[in-house]
Structures are given as structure tokens and as C-alpha cells.
Amino acid sequence: DAGVTQSPTHLIKTRGQQVTLRCSPKSGHDTVSWYQQALGQGPQFIFQYYEEEERQRGNFPDRFSGHQFPNYSSELNVNALLLGDSALYLCASSLGRREQFFGPGTRLTVL
């Protein structure tokens, strides 16, 4: 049974560029949440998708947007990248509002 998968593993971008990160949930899960984890910090909630709609959002600017597809996979898009966007981006999946399981993350470096 495949767990949560994320792509790419690593990404290097320059300031002002745009990036798209991808997530496939654990088999049988229908809800995807995205988190940002800065070095030495705990993950911070970005938003959650259920039934292809954003259900809940954290304190992140509109530069952060997302999408969920009919097969429950999800994308995180970040526009106008800033140096401070450098972090590990984590995707977590769940069945409804039950416990969340995390993927390995995408490490984004903004130069």
C-alpha cells in the first residue's frame, strides 16, 4: 500500500519565479493538507482540500494557492517567490477529518 508521495524531492528557484509542487494521497484518502516547515521549526498549516475545494486556510498570503483533482491528488502553487519561502513543503492526507499521514516533503530553495 503506497503512502503519500510528493514530487519533486528537491527544487531550486530564484526570487520572483513560480513553483508547482505535487502530492498523491495515501490509497483510500480523500483529503489533502499542505504544510510549510522552516528549518528548526514545526510545520505550519497552509490549507486543506476536500472534494476539490479549499476547506480551510492558514495565515499564508494569496501567493500560495492550490488545487485538488478528481483522483484526490493535489498541487501547491507559489507565485512571486521570496527568499523566505525556502522550506520543506509537506503534504498530508487523511480520510475526512481523521489522522493525517505525511509524505516525505519537497525541499524548496529560493536563491
Place this chain on the structure above:
Amino acid sequence: QKEVEQDPGPLSVPEGAIVSLNCTYSNSAFQYFMWYRQYSRKGPELLMYTYSSGNKEDGRFTAQVDKSSKYISLFIRDSQPSDSATYLCAMSAGVTGGGNKLTFGTGTQLKVEL
């Protein structure tokens, strides 16, 4: 003040020791409490998931929740070098409390030495 406070450590213990990890929180709406283990440069792995107050045991791990004190703990018995990782506490308010987004502590770095 952060909603969830966690001592970042590092915490160093000898192999076989009992480890105690703790978090305090301020939001009384939190009802679901989790502990995740995160190895360096990896995603968090769910260890324990509990609802409301009480104890839950799973192998060498015991999670305790005291909602009256807004305090949660994770105990690791017979600690092993493979337990060396960062331990993150996480909490959510649940459906009636505003959704199940997770609020994390900063994580405690644990090293178990031979």
C-alpha cells in the same frame, strides 16, 4: 505567545533510558493530540493519536493528555539509538472547534547514545 510550546532540546539520554517529552498549549478548543517522529530531512511519521484526556499505550510508547492542565506527554521506554530523531507534538480542534488543521510545537531533538 505560541499556541503550542515545546522545549526544542537537544535532549541526550543513554540507551535503555526512559524518555519524557512534553508540550503545553493555550487553546482550550484542542481535542485531538498527536505525536510525530521526524528523522533528519524526512517527513513526519505518526506515532500516537489520542482524543481528549487519558493515556494510550503502543509498544514502548505511552501518550498522556491532561486537558485540565493543557499538558501532553510522550514516554519512550527502553530507548534505542534508532529513536534518535525530532519529536513533534501536534493538536487540532476537530470539526466543532474549527476544523482539523494541525498546530505543531517546534519539536524536541532527541539523541539516544550507546
